Amino acid sequence: MENINPRAAGPIKQLIRQWQLTLMLLPMLILVILFLYVPMGFLVIAFKDYNIGKGVWGSPWVGWAHFHKIFAYPDIARLIRNSLVISLLTLVTGFIGPIFLALLFNELRRGRFKKFVQTVSYLPHFFPWTIVAGIILLFFSIDGVVNGLLESWGASKPIGFLTQHTSFIQLLVASNLWKEIGWGTIIYMAAIAGINPSLYEAAVMDGAGRRHRLWHITMPGMRPAISISLIFAAGSLMSVNFDQIYNLYNPQVYEWADVIDTYIVRAGVIGMQYSQTAAMGLFKGVIGLVLIVLANWTVRRMTDREYSVF
Amino acid sequence: MVSGDTRRSGFDYLNIVLMVLLCACTIYPFLYILNISLSSPEAASQAGLHLWPQGMRFTAYRGIMDDRHFLRSYVNIIAVTAIGTFLGLLVSAAAAYTLSRKRFPLRKSILFLLTVTIVFNGGLIPYYLVVRSFHLIDTWVPLWLPVMTGVFNVVILKNFFLAVPAELEESAKIDGASDFRIFAGIVVPLSKPVLATVGLWLAVQLWNDWFTPYLYINDPNKVTLPLVLRKYVVENDLTQVGSFAAAIANVTDRPIPTQIVSAVIVVSILPMLIAYPYIQRFFVSGIVLGSVKE
Numbered sequence: 316m317e318n319i320n321p322r323a324a325g326p327i328k329q330l331i332r333q334w335q336l337t338l339m340l341l342p343m344l345i346l347v348i349l350f351l352y353v354p355m356g357f358l359v360i361a362f363k364d365y366n367i368g369k370g371v372w373g374s375p376w377v378g379w380a381h382f383h384k385i386f387a388y389p390d391i392a393r394l395i396r397n398s399l400v401i402s403l404l405t406l407v408t409g410f411i412g413p414i415f416l417a418l419l420f421n422e423l424r425r426g427r428f429k430k431f432v433q434t435v436s437y438l439p440h441f442f443p444w445t446i447v448a449g450i451i452l453l454f455f456s457i458d459g460v461v462n463g464l465l466e467s468w469g470a471s472k473p474i475g476f477l478t479q480h481t482s483f484i485q486l487l488v489a490s491n492l493w494k495e496i497g498w499g500t501i502i503y504m505a506a507i508a509g510i511n512p513s514l515y516e517a518a519v520m521d522g523a524g525r526r527h528r529l530w531h532i533t534m535p536g537m538r539p540a541i542s543i544s545l546i547f548a549a550g551s552l553m554s555v556n557f558d559q560i561y562n563l564y565n566p567q568v569y570e571w572a573d574v575i576d577t578y579i580v581r582a583g584v585i586g587m588q589y590s591q592t593a594a595m596g597l598f599k600g601v602i603g604l605v606l607i608v609l610a611n612w613t614v615r616r617m618t619d620r621e622y623s624v625f
Numbered sequence: 626m627v628s629g630d631t632r633r634s635g636f637d638y639l640n641i642v643l644m645v646l647l648c649a650c651t652i653y654p655f656l657y658i659l660n661i662s663l664s665s666p667e668a669a670s671q672a673g674l675h676l677w678p679q680g681m682r683f684t685a686y687r688g689i690m691d692d693r694h695f696l697r698s699y700v701n702i703i704a705v706t707a708i709g710t711f712l713g714l715l716v717s718a719a720a721a722y723t724l725s726r727k728r729f730p731l732r733k734s735i736l737f738l739l740t741v742t743i744v745f746n747g748g749l750i751p752y753y754l755v756v757r758s759f760h761l762i763d764t765w766v767p768l769w770l771p772v773m774t775g776v777f778n779v780v781i782l783k784n785f786f787l788a789v790p791a792e793l794e795e796s797a798k799i800d801g802a803s804d805f806r807i808f809a810g811i812v813v814p815l816s817k818p819v820l821a822t823v824g825l826w827l828a829v830q831l832w833n834d835w836f837t838p839y840l841y842i843n844d845p846n847k848v849t850l851p852l853v854l855r856k857y858v859v860e861n862d863l864t865q866v867g868s869f870a871a872a873i874a875n876v877t878d879r880p881i882p883t884q885i886v887s888a889v890i891v892v893s894i895l896p897m898l899i900a901y902p903y904i905q906r907f908f909v910s911g912i913v914l915g916s917v918k919e
Contacts, residue, residue, distance in 0.1 A: 326730040333730075335804035336723040340735070343720035347739060347774050354747025354755045416647075422640055424633075432644045435651050437905055441897055443833035445851055449858030449890055450654050453883060460657070463672030493650065501909055525636070550744070558836065562859050576749075583750050584840060596748030604745050 361594035367587075374590075381594035390578075398574040401484065402555045405491050406548050412492050413499030414541065418529060420500060421507055433504075436497025444494075448562035451490055452477070478567040487572075491559060502540045510536035542614050550607025553599050575599055655894075662686070662887035669884050685880040685888035694845065695853055695889070702850035705768055706831040713772030713827045714820060721782035722808050739776045756841060767841040768834065768849070772827045785819045786812060822907045829908075832897070850893060857889050 330337045361381055363374040385391055416436075423429040439447065454460045455476040462473035476482045514532050523531070557576040564572045575595060583592030656676070661669050665680025689695055723729055724736055746752070756767050772778075789812055797807045813820070835851035842848055856862045861882075880888075 329730040333726075333728070333804065336726055336729055339719035339804070339808070340723035340729075343716045343773065343779065344735065346716070346770065347742060347776075349759075350752070350755060350770050350774055351742045351746050354751035355745075356747075357751035357754055358747050360751070360754070419640055419643065422637070423644065424637070428641075428644070432648055434902070434905060435648045437909070438651060438901065441829060441833075441901065442894060443835055443851055445835050445855040445859060446890055446894060449854070449886065450658065452859065452861075453658070453886060454654065460672070464674070467672040497647075497651070525634075562855065579749060584753060589750055589754065593748060593750040596750055600745060600748055607744060 358593060358597050360590050361597045363590060365590040365593070367589075377590075381591050382598070384591065385594060385598065393570070394573060394575050394578055397571055398553055398555055398576075401487060401560070401572070401574060402552055404484065404488050405556065406552065408488050408492055409495060409499065410544060410548050412496045414503055414537070416496055417500040417503035417507065417537075418533065420504060421533065422525075433497065433500070436500070438497070439494040440498035442494075444556075444558035444562050447490060447494055448559065451486065451563060455486060475567075477563070477565065480568055480571040483564075483568045483572055487559060487563065490563075491556060502544070503537050506537045506540040507533060546607065546610045546614055549610035550603055552606050553603050655898075658887040658890050662884055662891050664884070666879060666881050666884065670881055682880070685884045686892070688880065688885060689888055689892055694848075695850075697846065698848050698850045698853040699892075701847060702832060705765055705849055706828050708765075709769045709772050709831045710824050710828045712769055713775070713778075713831075714824050716773045717775065717779050717823070718782055718813070718816075718820065719808070721779045722786050722812060724779070725783045725786035739779065742774070743776050753840060762841055763844050763847065765842075765847065768831070768837050771834075771837065772831060775827075778823050778826065782816075782819060782823060785816055789815055818910075822910060825904050825907050829897075854889060854893050858886055861886070 360374065362376065362378055364377050364380075365374045420429060420433060423432070452459070456462075457473050457475055457478075459476075461476070462470075466473065474482070476486060510532065515528060518528050518532060553575070555574050555576060557574075557580075560572060560574060561577055561580065564577065576599075579592040579595055582588050583596075657674070660675045660678040662685050663678035663681055663683070664675070665682050668679035669675075724732055726732075747755075756762060756770075761767055793811055794807055797811060802810070833851060835849075835855050838849045838852045839855070842852070
């Protein structure tokens with residue numbers, strides 16, 4: 316009835332006419348603008364020499380100086396390298412692990428056992444990294460549980476799991492798997508549940524063995540879920556799991572464990588070098604954006620737009 | 626699984642073994658910590674697997690109860706979570722409802738504006754500076770902002786609201802009901818499962834968040850549990866609880882630091898552990914909800 320108005324009102328008039336709806340939208344919109352868009356505006360400090368006293372407008376303009384400094388900064392290569400290495404390792408294991416585990420879950424026959432195992436596997440996901448880090452520290456520090464056990468079994472010297480680079484990185488990857496592998500299987504289980512069971516019946520009648528069914532029915536059925544995960548994984552290449560690293564690392568492993576995000580918090584928030592770290596954050600954000608768009612475009616091209624996110 | 630294989634193959638047994646290992650791996654650390662916190666100090670300082678408590682004691686827990694700081698932070702996190710979940714749900718659901726009404730002007734543009742924030746935002750430093758310029762440092766407001774500006778949840782709620790039959794709204798309009806009325810009286814009651822799921826998501830997010838309070842809260846009276854937890858468990862700063870331990874007259878009864886840390890961990894994860902069996906199905910269904918494309 317209201318739609319067939321030949322003199323359709325302009326947007327502002329409509330907003331006022333539907334004032335209740337507008338009102339309901341307003342709080343969130345205002346908050347988003349204030350706290351998500353205004354900070355984007357603040358990003359301009361990456362191009363200025365921000366001085367708290369002078370504020371954003373009063374601070375002098377320095378153009379690309381900070382970015383030049385970033386690339387000239389000897390440690391930046393180290394930070395980028397660490398970000399990439401850690402994130403690649405966690406990404407690959409964190410991507411393959413749940414797929415593998417989902418396939419294993421799928422082969423379980425007893426319903427209650429399967430449910431129990433799945434429920435248990437989701438548990439670590441719900442705890443914050445502070446707790447998990449606390450547990451890891453308890454177990455793997457020099458005077459921790461593992462070293463204590465090793466000593467009682469006759470080892471001569473405790474192993475510095477957390478202070479040696481290789482073992483630290485291994486701990487990062489392993490603990491991330493421990494925490495997230497169960498939870499990660501959910502979207503794959505949902506995808507598997509959506510596979511038409513008659514496909515399996517037909518395959519069995521054609522004499523397809525287990526492995527065959529897995530490769531030709533189950534895996535293709537998971538393809539949408541896999542490609543979405545892949546896109547998001549690719550987009551987050553530059554952003555490591557900050558919570559995990561910040562709670563676990565120590566100066567002895569900075570060489571390989573200090574990443575862009577941890578540096579930004581140390582130097583930026585605590586050290587108050589706002590401009591430079593804002594520049595770093597911008598740099599990282601842009602790369603992340605480019606990566607996710609690239610990944611989405613690639614999947615779009617490869618699967619004829621079927622599985623892309625945007 | 627399929628009518629084809631009725632016999633258990635070697636692979637099936639291997640799978641079962643792997644699953645048992647997985648469960649053990651997941652549960653063991655928590656079990657260990659629980660047992661350490663309940664053992665006597667001598668038993669706790671001995672190396673070993675500690676599959677059960679030895680010399681049952683509750684002294685470590687009594688120490689925590691005496692720690693005002695810790696208790697305060699517990700109260701705070703409950704308050705922050707309760708208020709934040711309510712606010713977050715209110716703001717998100719209201720916005721989601723509006724965005725689900727096709728007759729709302731500028732709907733698509735606003736949606737676009739909101740989705741942009743998922744992939745790109747100003748970054749940590751600008752965010753921090755904005756909060757600072759609004760004089761919100763040392764208040765709980767920054768803790769609630771993430772749940773009130775979470776576009777992801779709004780999208781999920783919006784999709785759900787879109788599925789509510791249009792006839793309900795139309796007939797209500799004919800009866801003269803206002804938009805507020807329709808939302809509160811019809812749509813919300815119908816959406817209880819989704820609201821519960823999203824609400825739980827928000828609650829867990831708020832309960833576990835240590836980083837936002839780390840950045841924005843300095844006042845010791847306002848700190849939340851995850852933050853205090855971090856101090857004890859990661860930074861190993863046990864001076865406060867340690868003073869209780871030192872106050873126990875009998876030296877052999879004083880809990881060792883690892884016991885205190887363990888007890889702190891247990892007390893912190895207890896609510897989550899208790900609630901877990903009941904709430905986990907909400908989360909699983911939530912993921913499925915979220916992954917179904919429009």
